[in-house]
Amino acid sequence: MYIKKILLAVAIIGLIVAAIVSYNIYNIMFNSNTAFNNEEAYVLIPTNATYDEVKLQLEPLLKDIESFDVLAKQKKYNTNVKAGRYIIKKHMNNNDIINSIRSKNVPLKLSFNNQETLENLAARISTQIEADSLSLISVMKDSDFLKANGFNNATALGMYIPNSYEFFWNTSAEQFRDRMLTEYNRFWTDARLDKAKKLNLTPNQVLVLASIVQKETAKADERPRVAGVYLNRLKVGMLLQADPTVIFAIKKSTNDFDQVIKRVLYKDLELDSPYNTYKYAGLPPGLIAMPDISAIDGVLNPESHDYFYFVADVKNFGYHKFAKTLSQHNVNRQEYVRWINQQGVNR
Structure with a gap:
């Protein structure tokens, strides 16, 4: 009888302990453990990050980092950290948090436009993905890659077609560059290539001219007309005489692309640079800016007219008068x- 009572007591104690353990496990796994007020928070886990580095990121976002740590080790997340961009939603429990940061890398929308140089583009991209600007500029200027794909340093900017693209945050510099080459080849459809051929221009030449058109007018509906002017000049062997190319030549010669030049002076037209289209005939050797798709298509679909000249229209700002x-x-x-x-613009 005495032994039965002991066994009963042990069984009851065991049940109580099991209930406490089960309760604690339930709390660790399924109770809400977020400490932020927004509906969601993003966690960026770098390539080769350690589990301790992940915990440091999570600590401000969680009520109880210790309970997270217990479950993470039990589920072996601490030995299987994966780089990426992950979402933690308000009121998530530890189990959901671990499942999210282990397997639900969330892509982002990457966008860029209006960059004047590869360096500017690299800086812009580095704010959106893990790759830093130095690694980006290195692969963008890789001579073997450029040569193999029909580019050089002067035309390389044209490979990056401005748009919004879906990327994972932990994209490397090389992966970004290679994806952009794929997008470039996809952009140059047979229809676009045929239009370039009819204009007697290569895709690179189309991009160079489009970069001039881009700088000449911000109005997308005017770009086919501006393109038509330059194509008319090219046909008759006339100098392009495009002020934006002179501005680019000044910036390039001084290695200062941050300077603002609102007015081209007569002395600027004497600058000896292959980008100065007041001195050198034909297209410059490379792009002077990153053209929008509207500028590229403006060149490929130029307005047919007899205009050879244009100047800013002071009564209809943003547009030009053609002659x-x-x-x-x-x-x-x-x-x-x-x-x-009258505006006092001297430079």
């Missing part, structure tokens, strides 16, 4: 010069 003859252009130009002098 077929130099005498007509000079009248338009004098109106612009009077206006810009």
Whole structure:
């Protein structure tokens, strides 16, 4: 009888202990453990991050990092950390948090446009993915890669077609560059290649001209007309005389792409640079900026007209006045010069 009572007592104690353990396990696994007020928080886990580094990131986001640690080790997450961008939602429990950061790498929308140099592009991209600007610029300028794919340092910027793309945050510099080459090849459809051929231009030449059109007008609906002017000049062997190319030449010669130049002076036209289209005939050797798709398609689908000249329209800002003859252009130009002098723009 005495032994039965002991066994009963042991069984009851065992049940109580089991209940306490089960309760604790339930709390560790299934109770809410988030400490932030927003609906969700993002965790960026770098490549080759350690479990301790992950914990440091999570600690401000969780009520109880110790309970998370217990379950993470039990589920062996501590030995299987994976890089990526992960979402933790408000009121998630430890089990859900671990499942999320172990297998639910969330892509992001990466976008870029209007970059003047590869360095600027690399800096822009490095704010959106894990790859830093130095590694990005290194692979972007890789001479073997450029040569193998028909580019050089002057035309390399054209490989990056401005748009929004879906990427994982932990994308490497090389993966980004290679994906952009794929997107570039996808952009140049047979239809676009055929249009370039009819203009007697290569894709790189289309991009160079598009970069000039991009800088000449911010109005997408005017770009086919501006493109038509430059194509008319190219057909008759006339100098392009594009002010944006002179501005680019100044920036390149001074290695200062941050300077703001609102007015091209007569002395600037004497700068000896292959980008100065007032001195050198034909297209410059490379892009002067990153053209939008609207600028590229503006070149590929130019407006057919007899205009050879244009100048900013001071009565319709953002647009230009076009002229077929130099005498007509000079009248338009004098109106612009009077206006810009009144504004006190000297540079």
